[in-house]
Amino acid sequence: MATPSATGFKVFSALVGLTSLAVFAQAIIAGEFVSQRHRMSWIDIHSIVADILAVLALATMIFTIVALRKVSRALLIGTIILFVLVVVQIFIGHQITDESRDWLIGIHVPLAFIIFAIAIWLPITAVRLRRSGVKSA
Numbered sequence: 001m002a003t004p005s006a007t008g009f010k011v012f013s014a015l016v017g018l019t020s021l022a023v024f025a026q027a028i029i030a031g032e033f034v035s036q037r038h039r040m041s042w043i044d045i046h047s048i049v050a051d052i053l054a055v056l057a058l059a060t061m062i063f064t065i066v067a068l069r070k071v072s073r074a075l076l077i078g079t080i081i082l083f084v085l086v087v088v089q090i091f092i093g094h095q096i097t098d099e100s101r102d103w104l105i106g107i108h109v110p111l112a113f114i115i116f117a118i119a120i121w122l123p124i125t126a127v128r129l130r131r132s133g134v135k136s137a
Contacts, residue, residue, distance in 0.1 A: 006130075008067045008068060008071070009126060009129070009130045011063060011067070012060070012063060012064065012067070012068060012075070012126055013123065013126055013127075015056065015059055015060040015063055016060055016079075016119075016122045016123050016126060017123060018056050019053065019056040019057050019060050019082070019119065019122075020119040020120070020122070020123060022049060022052055022053040022056055023053060023115055023116055023119040024116075024119070025049055026046065026049055026050065026053065026112070027112065027116065029042055029045055029046045029049060030046060030112070033046060043097055046093070047093070047094075047097070050086075050089070050090050050093060051090070053086055054083075054086050054087060054090060057079070057082050057083040057086045058083055060079050060082070060083075060122075061079040061080055061082070061083040064076050064079040064080075065079075065080075071129070072125070072126075072129055074125055075122065075125060075126060075129070078118060078121065078122050078125065079122065081118060082115065082118045082119070082122065085111060085114060085115050085118070086115060088111065089108065089111050089112065089115060092104050092107055092108045092111065093108060096108060
């Protein structure tokens with residue numbers, strides 16, 4: 001594997017940090033509409049943040065493919081999986097809200113936990129790789 005520049009890891013860290021923040025925001029927002037107070041407003045916000053999350057996950061994946069693919073197979077695969085799962089999660093979420101397929105909640109919630117885990121794992125893995133040796137940029 002190649003050694004990335006410090007700048008490459010800084011950009012990745014910023015992208016994955018924003019992506020992870022959006023994932024965590026989704027959990028908080030979901031908790032708000034589960035409480036049933038102002039439910040539809042929170043569902044709308046949840047949908048908007050999901051779209052922002054998809055864009056951030058896409059940007060993170062593209063950056064990883066372009067700049068870090070030779071550095072870390074783990075980060076490459078992790079960002080691809082994260083993006084795919086976010087897209088699947090959005091599709092399922094719209095099936096629940098737009099098509100009243102509430103039975104999909106049993107898939108939507110556990111999938112959210114998997115996305116949450118990846119959002120924690122990616123920055124930890126990046127820090128470990130950076131600490132293992134990065135050339136100056």
